[in-house]
Amino acid sequence: TPGPSTFYPESKLATIQFRNYEIETWYTAPYPEEYTRSEKLYICEHCLKYISSPISFERHQLKKCIDNHPPGVEIYRDRVNGIAIWEVDGRKNITYCQNLCLLAKLFLNSKTLYYDVEPFIFYILTEIDKDDPLKYHFVGYFSKEKLNASEYNVSCILTLPIYQRKGYGHLLIDFSYLLSRTEFKCGTPEKPLSDLGLLSYRSYWKLTVAMKLFDLVEFHKLNKDKYKSLVISVEILSKLTGMTPSDVIVGLEQNRALVKSPSTGKYAICINQNRIKKVIDNWKRKNYATLDPLKLMWKPML
Ligand code: ACO
Ligand code: ZN
Numbered sequence: 001t002p003g004p005s006t007f008y009p010e011s012k013l014a015t016i017q018f019r020n021y022e023i024e025t026w027y028t029a030p031y032p033e034e035y036t037r038s039e040k041l042y043i044c045e046h047c048l049k050y051i052s053s054p055i056s057f058e059r060h061q062l063k064k065c066i067d068n069h070p071p072g073v074e075i076y077r078d079r080v081n082g083i084a085i086w087e088v089d090g091r092k093n094i095t096y097c098q099n100l101c102l103l104a105k106l107f108l109n110s111k112t113l114y115y116d117v118e119p120f121i122f123y124i125l126t127e128i129d130k131d132d133p134l135k136y137h138f139v140g141y142f143s144k145e146k147l148n149a150s151e152y153n154v155s156c157i158l159t160l161p162i163y164q165r166k167g168y169g170h171l172l173i174d175f176s177y178l179l180s181r182t183e184f185k186c187g188t189p190e191k192p193l194s195d196l197g198l199l200s201y202r203s204y205w206k207l208t209v210a211m212k213l214f215d216l217v218e219f220h221k222l223n224k225d226k227y228k229s230l231v232i233s234v235e236i237l238s239k240l241t242g243m244t245p246s247d248v249i250v251g252l253e254q255n256r257a258l259v260k261s262p263s264t265g266k267y268a269i270c271i272n273q274n275r276i277k278k279v280i281d282n283w284k285r286k287n288y289a290t291l292d293p294l295k296l297m298w299k300p301m302l
Pocket of ligand 1: 160164169170189199200201
């Protein structure tokens, strides 16, 4: 595919104003031409409307924009960690979802969809304002195809650069798997992944497999009288995590928990509990916000 600059050679857009941050853009996006003639575009964090003049932007924020959160339904709220997740239907909130796809394109190299948003649902991650509990700040999102015969549970995922490397990408990924498990399915992100997407997913798969292996072994230690043997397989890990068997294998490999027998050539899961504990402790030390599955207020769509 051609590079982004060949798509929109006229675009001068270099930064966006978002909340009170000025964010450098990474790639170009197909905003209507009149909005890409200047270097800066103003974007409302609540309705994602894009505005070229700073005065109109101020007026929009102070008077015109009545929202202080994304549209759609709040399906997850955690006041302790100060986060909430919203489900937005591409058919019901077309403009919002189109604006979201345009915004995401500024940080994605690949050609994504912008206008045909109806077949998708969007999950928006927000931070709850520390001073105003009714105000929610847009952090990132992922999109998901409504009717998909494939195993994809994420089509496109983004954390805005100002919120990156704080564990929010991991949280969004975790949420996508929580939805898949609630649907009694396993899922995987749509390919190809970007470099950052691959780094984040590999980190997630490694940690998630490590946590499951660790818990299974500890549970078995405590219940040895009841359960004589501990059986762990790729299929069991897939059921427990919502990850596809091939992504489970990637996670096992990264934990060096998959070994090939030199005599039979068959693979076996081999757990070094100390090594796995280190992986988990390293993560816990970062103190990132984690999901509480009990806080999900959601039923799968039929
Ligand atoms: N460099 C090295 N490792 C990274 C980086 C990076 N820039 N970003 C993430 N990782 C790895 C790290 O191991 C990180 O853990 P650490 O920060 O504690 O070391 C781990 O992934 C998780 O990082 P998070 O903080 O949870 O992820 P973040 O909120 O930064 O979001 C995301 C990750 C969504 C991929 C973000 O980088 C992004 O929006 N990028 C631009 C859009 C994009 O490429 N999206 C993915 C496209 S593929 C698809 O959509 C299916
Ligand atoms: Zn607005």
